[in-house]
Amino acid sequence: MAKTYDIAVFHGDGIGPEIMAPTLELLRGLGHGFAFHDCPAGAACYLDCGSDLPEASLATARAADAILLSALGDPKVRFPDGTEMTPQIDIRIALDLYAGVRPVRVVPGMRAPIQPPEGRTIDFVLIRESTEGLFHTQGRGRVEADFAEETLRITRPVTEAVCRFACDLARTRKADGHPGRVTSVDKANVFRAFAFWREIFDSVAAEYPDLTADHAYVDAMALWMVQRPWDWDVMVTENMFGDILSDLGAGLMGGLGMAPSADIGDRHAVFQPCHGSAPDIAGRGIANPFAMILSAGLMLDWLGRRHGDAALIRDGARVQAAVEACLAAGETTGDLGGTLDTRGAAAAVGRRL
Ligand SMILES: NC(=O)c1ccc[n+]([C@@H]2O[C@H](COP(=O)([O-])OP(=O)(O)OC[C@H]3O[C@@H](n4cnc5c(N)ncnc54)[C@H](O)[C@@H]3O)[C@@H](O)[C@H]2O)c1
Numbered sequence: 001m002a003k004t005y006d007i008a009v010f011h012g013d014g015i016g017p018e019i020m021a022p023t024l025e026l027l028r029g030l031g032h033g034f035a036f037h038d039c040p041a042g043a044a045c046y047l048d049c050g051s052d053l054p055e056a057s058l059a060t061a062r063a064a065d066a067i068l069l070s071a072l073g074d075p076k077v078r079f080p081d082g083t084e085m086t087p088q089i090d091i092r093i094a095l096d097l098y099a100g101v102r103p104v105r106v107v108p109g110m111r112a113p114i115q116p117p118e119g120r121t122i123d124f125v126l127i128r129e130s131t132e133g134l135f136h137t138q139g140r141g142r143v144e145a146d147f148a149e150e151t152l153r154i155t156r157p158v159t160e161a162v163c164r165f166a167c168d169l170a171r172t173r174k175a176d177g178h179p180g181r182v183t184s185v186d187k188a189n190v191f192r193a194f195a196f197w198r199e200i201f202d203s204v205a206a207e208y209p210d211l212t213a214d215h216a217y218v219d220a221m222a223l224w225m226v227q228r229p230w231d232w233d234v235m236v237t238e239n240m241f242g243d244i245l246s247d248l249g250a251g252l253m254g255g256l257g258m259a260p261s262a263d264i265g266d267r268h269a270v271f272q273p274c275h276g277s278a279p280d281i282a283g284r285g286i287a288n289p290f291a292m293i294l295s296a297g298l299m300l301d302w303l304g305r306r307h308g309d310a311a312l313i314r315d316g317a318r319v320q321a322a323v324e325a326c327l328a329a330g331e332t333t334g335d336l337g338g339t340l341d342t343r344g345a346a347a348a349v350g351r352r353l
């Protein structure tokens with residue numbers, strides 16, 4: 001009998017449920033025997049039950065084969081100390097999801113602000129360490145009357161693991177015709193913690209003589225991602241740098257509605273769009289579902305490779321191709337210049353599947 005995959009589903013806040021519902025419909029249509037398990041979390045859940053990440057939801061996520069997560073959070077709903085709830089960070093830390101995979105891919109028809117020169121493509125992957133770095137003290141920073149302080153933490157095991165993940169990915173991509181280059185993005189000129197990061201990156205990269213390994217300072221990389229985004233293959237960087245650069249990457253694709261992500265650890269993985277709950281457009285049914293759908297495509301690919309299921313890998317690629325065909329045909333939501341609403345854009349993907 002074919003395997004059933006248990007998928008934990010966080011529907012989220014704001015536009016979260018609006019983009020998750022049609023994504024689940026598309027997944028059901030692929031006929032892989034997915035069992036979806038709802039996991040309440042986020043701002044609405046906090047108002048409802050007093051927790052933004054109930055233990056039961058985390059337990060369901062832990063037991064699942066994969067986790068699909070839509071945008072969570074609402075700037076108007078805060079903890080008593082005034083901080084916003086960020087359960088997605090708590091999940092990354094609780095499940096050791098150290099490798100945040102954020103692909104940046106500009107394809108024909110995309111309303112991208114920068115077009116590559118003839119013969120070049122914008123197609124790189126940013127790997128964002130997602131469990132430590134400058135997020136180490138998130139929500140626990142020290143705030144006194146006259147100063148505030150947060151801590152940047154870089155540890156050897158996590159840095160080795162995320163650098164190895166990036167090198168493995170560059171190697172896999174090289175087999176598909178990419179240059180086989182991995183770039184560490186850091187600030188080693190100023191911070192000893194980043195000199196430590198760079199030294200670890202170098203020692204891991206030395207195990208991959210078939211790859212080109214190099215470094216860039218994060219400020220210069222922000223410039224180069226705009227000036228020559230076609231030059232990059234795989235980048236690996238600290239949590240906060242990756243958070244910021246991945247939104248820059250989303251900008252290269254025409255907006256956050258196009259930016260998927262995967263947070264991957266050794267045992268678990270979460271698939272979610274890079275964007276938030278977009279309170280400014282929530283409830284109107286006009287959010288772009290493509291980042292959520294592409295994230296589901298990354299999930300199919302990851303599950304397929306993990307379980308040796310070629311049909312899942314094939315469908316991961318089909319989902320990406322279907323979204324790209326919609327872009328080429330101009331069948332998109334308003335943020336990308338189209339006239340479709342959320343359901344219409346998802347249906348356009350469905351027709352191509
Ligand atoms: N991964 C996540 O769950 C995640 C990521 C970022 C922010 N957040 C949370 O979301 C809330 C809102 O944050 P924000 O406003 O800074 O960022 P946001 O990503 O929600 O929105 C930024 C801008 O992008 C637009 N946008 C985002 N997704 C879109 C989509 N799918 N289609 C069309 N337009 C889209 C929004 O309308 C807005 O103008 C906050 O509570 C924040 O903490 C969650």
Ligand SMILES: CC(C)[C@H](C(=O)O)[C@@H](O)C(=O)O
Nearest residue numbers: 073086088089243246274276
């Ligand atoms: C919402 C926020 C906590 C989150 C992050 O900072 O990681 C988001 O910006 C992201 O990029 O996934």
Ligand SMILES: [Mg+2]
Nearest residue numbers: 243244247274
């Ligand atoms: Mg972000």
